Amino acid sequence: MNALAKYVYVGRTAVRSNMAYLGEVAARVFFLTVILYIFLQLWLVTYAETGADRLGGLTLAQMLWYLVITEAITLSAPAVALEIDSDVRTGAIAVQLVRPLSYPLYRLWATLGERAVRFILNALVGSALALLMVGPIALSPQGLGLFLLALPLAFVLDFMAYLAIGLCAFWLENTSGLVLIYSRMTMIFGGVLLPIELYPDSVQWLLVNLPFASIAYAPARMFVDPNAFELVKVLARQGVGIAIFAAIAAAIYAAALRRIHAHGG
Amino acid sequence: MEGRIELDGLRKTFHVTRWQRLRRTVGEVVAVDGVSAQIPAGQSVAFIGPNGAGKSTTIKMLTGILHPSSGTARVSGLTPWHERRKLAYQIGAVFGQRSQLWYHLPPRDTFELLARVYSLDRERYRRTRDVLVERFGLGPFLDMPVRKLSLGQRMRAEIAASLLHEPRVVFLDEPTIGLDVVARHELRDLIQEWNREQGVTVLLTSHDAGDIEGVAKRVIVINHGRVVLDDSVSSMRRRYLGTKLLKVRFHERPAPIELDGVSLVKAAEYALKLEVDTRTVPIMRVVTRVLEAGPVADIAIEDPPLDEVIAHIYSQTARERDMLVQAR
Numbered sequence: 135m136n137a138l139a140k141y142v143y144v145g146r147t148a149v150r151s152n153m154a155y156l157g158e159v160a161a162r163v164f165f166l167t168v169i170l171y172i173f174l175q176l177w178l179v180t181y182a183e184t185g186a187d188r189l190g191g192l193t194l195a196q197m198l199w200y201l202v203i204t205e206a207i208t209l210s211a212p213a214v215a216l217e218i219d220s221d222v223r224t225g226a227i228a229v230q231l232v233r234p235l236s237y238p239l240y241r242l243w244a245t246l247g248e249r250a251v252r253f254i255l256n257a258l259v260g261s262a263l264a265l266l267m268v269g270p271i272a273l274s275p276q277g278l279g280l281f282l283l284a285l286p287l288a289f290v291l292d293f294m295a296y297l298a299i300g301l302c303a304f305w306l307e308n309t310s311g312l313v314l315i316y317s318r319m320t321m322i323f324g325g326v327l328l329p330i331e332l333y334p335d336s337v338q339w340l341l342v343n344l345p346f347a348s349i350a351y352a353p354a355r356m357f358v359d360p361n362a363f364e365l366v367k368v369l370a371r372q373g374v375g376i377a378i379f380a381a382i383a384a385a386i387y388a389a390a391l392r393r394i395h396a397h398g399g
Numbered sequence: 400m401e402g403r404i405e406l407d408g409l410r411k412t413f414h415v416t417r418w419q420r421l422r423r424t425v426g427e428v429v430a431v432d433g434v435s436a437q438i439p440a441g442q443s444v445a446f447i448g449p450n451g452a453g454k455s456t457t458i459k460m461l462t463g464i465l466h467p468s469s470g471t472a473r474v475s476g477l478t479p480w481h482e483r484r485k486l487a488y489q490i491g492a493v494f495g496q497r498s499q500l501w502y503h504l505p506p507r508d509t510f511e512l513l514a515r516v517y518s519l520d521r522e523r524y525r526r527t528r529d530v531l532v533e534r535f536g537l538g539p540f541l542d543m544p545v546r547k548l549s550l551g552q553r554m555r556a557e558i559a560a561s562l563l564h565e566p567r568v569v570f571l572d573e574p575t576i577g578l579d580v581v582a583r584h585e586l587r588d589l590i591q592e593w594n595r596e597q598g599v600t601v602l603l604t605s606h607d608a609g610d611i612e613g614v615a616k617r618v619i620v621i622n623h624g625r626v627v628l629d630d631s632v633s634s635m636r637r638r639y640l641g642t643k644l645l646k647v648r649f650h651e652r653p654a655p656i657e658l659d660g661v662s663l664v665k666a667a668e669y670a671l672k673l674e675v676d677t678r679t680v681p682i683m684r685v686v687t688r689v690l691e692a693g694p695v696a697d698i699a700i701e702d703p704p705l706d707e708v709i710a711h712i713y714s715q716t717a718r719e720r721d722m723l724v725q726a727r
Contacts, residue, residue: 136518143515151503226497232462232570233516234487392466 141243148247162209163259170263173201190331195268196358202260203354204326210252214245215313218300245293277360284353287372292349294379304390325351345375400476402440402567402600408470409434411456430456432624443594443601445615449713453624454604458570475567491561495573505542506556517564531559551582568600575610587613608705620712636702641678644701647671653693
């Protein structure tokens with residue numbers, strides 16, 4: 135219990151640290167406004183042209199709210215791979231290694247704290263914009279509860295991928311290329327802009343089962359269309375994804391600790 | 400056992416892989432080459448050497464971050480690389496160029512976090528923190544975000560942060576880097592006080608001769624991964640450069656002084672600065688001669704600046720190495 139308590143406190147400190155500077159929020163508000171406006175226009179035309187009430191099972195309002203959530207999730211991603219990269223490159227990782235702490239767990243909880251703050255802010259701004267543009271959608275406390283269950287593991291899963299990438303700094307000159315590839319894959323295969331139902335039938339099954347969908351698509355879909363039965367499947371996919379990414383990250387970390395000498399003289 | 404540091408034949412080599420025309424060659428670089436030393440609990444030791452001498456590598460082995468290639472070390476009775484987590488409660492470390500404080504938060508918040516990380520008893524933590532706040536003069540900026548602190552304030556908070564869990568051994572890796580003269584002096588005094596009063600073992604690396612004199616009783620010089628000198632600070636000065644500086648002011652123009660082993664560094668109308676090689680000529684004879692040379696208004700005998708002593712040691716070991724290479 136005590137061991138967990140210290141990491142929870144790391145998360146709490148990260149929340150406070152991120153509350154302390156909200157300057158970059160303005161930039162995200164602007165970006166969210168632009169993207170939501172563009173997609174609102176696109177969807178207005180699409181729904182009108184097809185004459186359909188629902189596309190991929192979602193109404194126009196749900197479609198925009200879906201986008202609010204996926205964008206709130208992707209825009210809340212902290213630069214954790216870059217931070218780990220720089221910890222490795224500058225030798226700053228030593229500061230954490232002389233503590234009675236696990237470095238990956240320390241990073242995980244700090245990231246969760248940071249991400250919680252950013253997500254909430256993004257979601258608040260996005261919701262205000264969506265309310266203005268398309269009005270509210272039906273929400274229930276139970277539905278929100280299901281969504282909130284699907285969200286934390288999405289963040290953990292995303293973190294494990296960034297951890298594995300950041301630790302590659304022990305071997306690579308620069309990991310920002312990998313970060314870019316990974317984040318674009320999340321964007322495309324994870325259904326950030328379009329729900330996976332709108333992708334060709336032949337790839338839907340694959341995409342839903344890839345870890346990317348567990349990060350953006352699954353929680354957002356749970357938000358606009360809560361479903362307890364689906365949630366079980368989502369959690370199972372997230373669990374498997376976390377297990378796989380964590381195993382990869384752990385292998386890289388173990389190999390990395392043996393190489394630690396090479397950095398920071 | 401607590402607070403003792405023992406190194407026995409500690410050695411670390413790195414493999415460096417090079418690719419040349421698709422052929423791979425693996426070279427071996429020796430970073431630390433059989434370092435041995437015994438540091439009793441409560442001693443303050445300066446661990447110095449030129450860049451790349453192996454200081455940081457040694458400290459990383461002693462803090463358990465690195466495994467040595469061979470040799471043993473014990474810190475507070477623990478083998479660092481096997482018992483890193485356990486050792487973490489016994490040691491504190493400050494890496495001068497890397498901050499442990501949360502940049503956007505006041506030092507107080509980092510202290511609170513560290514109290515949890517080290518699972519400190521609340522009562523005891525508060526007491527230690529209050530003592531440190533008082534001693535290190537952190538009061539005025541304890542609740543200010545770290546990004547607003549001056550470097551001197553930040554370093555004081557950094558060192559206090561590394562002492563919160565009352566470690567028995569403290570590793571300070573260039574703690575005064577970038578500080579101005581006043582802040583540097585303050586920090587040295589604080590470290591020295593803490594070492595004396597709490598009996599904490601201090602291992603300090605620095606390039607600043609003032610740090611070494613201000614904090615350490617003993618100095619271990621390493622170069623090319625080997626210990627080239629292990630001595631008390633005062634005897635290093637005496638032994639290594641057998642010279643003294645003699646500054647004299649006269650009431651009248653003095654008679655010229657000519658003696659073997661005495662060279663004139665500077666001369667003004669009524670004043671002289673002499674360098675005395677005490678291995679050639681006893682200082683007493685020089686002083687006697689000076690007194691004969693004219694009516695003395697003021698006289699001072701000084702050690703040469705430690706900077707020069709250190710530069711001398713470094714260059715000497717470099718020369719010895721060159722000679723070895725030639726001999727081969």
